[in-house]
Amino acid sequence: MPNLSDELLQQLKESLFSGALLPGAELQSQRRMSEGLAVSRSTVREAVGQLEAEGYVEIRQGGKTRVKNLLEPHFNLPLGEGKALGDNPEFQRQVLEVRAMLEGEAAYYASLRASDEQLAALDKEYRQMLQRGQRETTLAKAKEDLRFHMMIAESSHHLLIISFSQLFYTRFFNAIYGVLTRTLKTYGRYPEGIRAQHSAIHQAIMNRDAEAARRAASEHILYTRRHLEKEC
Template identity: 45%
Template sequence: MTEQHNEDIERVGMPCISKADQLSKHITGRIISGQWKPGQLMASERQLAAEFGMSRAIVRESVTQLVGKGVLQSRHGQGTRVCNPMAHLFDEHFGDLPQDSYELQLAVLEMRTVIDGEAAWYFCQRASAEEMQMLVSEFERMGQRRLHAMTPLERAKADLTFHMLIAEHCHQILIISLAQLLYSKFFNAIYGVLGRTHRRTGGYPPHIEEQHRNIFQAICSRDAETARLAAEQHILTTRQTLEQLEPGRQG
């Protein structure tokens, strides 16, 4: 039996992968890589067909497959969006937790130490030049806002916008998914720190601006390890500030 004949037999035994299945793998790969983010609106059927060089019928079949698997969500008149792969777990188990709980805010800040550190590291490694410019612009906007009096609510929004930009553009699907799902809890934790500090001192924790700058400068230098450490230190210090504001509730 010739070598060519052996190869022909192997090909016959191989499963045939349809074009729709191939496209589904391409789409899933982009989602896993963080190129397409949870919540992101997909391009139109026509645009996807042109991009991948396939017919609209194949695109439609692929999208239908992924909707059925829970990878995509399609709503009439609203287009198709990428699903957050962890959403069902959080909706089921964490949806009813009290948002302003001191204990929950501490737990969230503990989690953020890990998430923010890793997000900063991956952003340094994977962010495009365009995404880096987005961070520069946001950091500049944050600095401009601080020139004016800001309420704790406004300050918390500006703070979290900066951190979420890093997380959502770090090209790591699990970090992006967790950051999105924990957004409201992240917000309540930082608002809790800023609000408590402002009520007691009339100002805000002095470390925040300097530590934001440390994170920003390390990321702009693409220094992943320094960026990770700076982000971790920032959240750790914020958590310690919250503990100091509620000394009777520790332990």
């Protein structure tokens, strides 16, 4: 896409990444830059504005634009600045609702179609989760939870469910993680029900009781959603 402001944006980024512009350094003013590069200030504004949106520089009206610490942008925690879709409570609720649907179906078909090897692997993973217990960070817990559910999805032997689960968990991990941190902030710890719910899902799949598995997996997610609603 040979569009001027994008070109300039790339050019500026290279200056940043190559170290020509160190953290704390000042950028040229927009006017000077537009003269030097023979483009209009609008174009410069667009590029510098993107730079700021991506967290590389700090713009202050009246003041000069400075390069931020380069590591900062990569530490943008969930619940960070500005509005992001993943931080929107309404969207987080929708993510939970879709998880309830998706994981319910995955558990259902996993109960019906999982191979014995997959069942054994699932059992092993479950016991490890029990052992690790509370000794983990919130982030590790979130990842562990997703891995467990992803194993169930794979055991469903259902191409569409597997694909969608993969897509969903990676794309919306932030929203999922955001829910977990909010829950922990409110209750101080992992809610009591979770452990029992994981157990119920595990049991139902091991017994190849598809209906029970669907109910348990779905209930597991909706339980969290109810917690979230009370909070508001």
